[in-house]
Amino acid sequence: MKTYRLEFTQKLPVDLDQAWDFFSSPLNLEDITPKDMTFDVTSPDMDKTRMYPGLIITYKVAPLLGIKLNWVTEITHVKDKEYFIDEQRFGPFAFWHHQHHFKKIDGGVLMHDTLHYSIGWGPIGSIANALVVKNKINGIFKFRYQKVEELFGKF
Template sequence: MRTYRLEFKQRIPIDLDTAWDFFSSPLNLAEITPKDMAFDVTSPNMANTKMYPGLIITYKVSPLFGIKLSWVTEITHVKDKEYFIDEQRFGPFAFWHHQHHFEEIDGGILMHDTLHYSIGWGPVGSIANAILVNSKIKEIFKFRYQKVEELFGKF
């Protein structure tokens, strides 16, 4: 099973507390996800929930062709105001491990995401990644980058 790695970095002109409060709230993920993905957190009672190890978050999402899928992630690691890691338990990927890191820098914070994922399906998955999945993930992160700039300003 081939595993892919993507990294994304963004400087944001906000303080670490503001960044952590926003990005560690599961409900804010919908705000920085493209609308055509119809992203919906389906876990009950998430309004005031912050990330903690063992947190299970359920979603409905339409990543491709408007097909609605269930996705379940677990927050496996959290170091307050430094990083958290989410891993897919059930969903469209054979493997999904997403690290979210936050670092104070002059004038704001540096947000650094490292994503490891696998589609599975052997050669068919490699082809799907090459022609569709990799570019879709990059498109989602590009949208997020732009939306974060809209919300918090350009660095």
């Protein structure tokens, strides 16, 4: 099974507390996901929940062609105001491991994401990644970058 790695970095002109408060709330993920994915957190009582190890989050998402899928992730690691990791437990990928890192820098926060994922399906998955999936993921993170700039301003 081929595994892919993507990395994304963004500087935010806010303090670490503000960045952490926003990104550690599961509901804010809806705000920074493209609308055409119809991303919807379906876990109950997420409005009061902050990230903690073992947190299970359920979603409905339409990654391609408007077809809604269930997606379940678990927050496996959290170090307050430094990082958290989500891993897919059920969903569209054969493997999904997403690290979210935050570091205080002069004038704000450096946010760095490392994503490892696999589609599975052998050579068909490799072709799907080359033609569609990698571009879709890059597009999601480009949207997020722009949306975060709208919310917090440019660094």
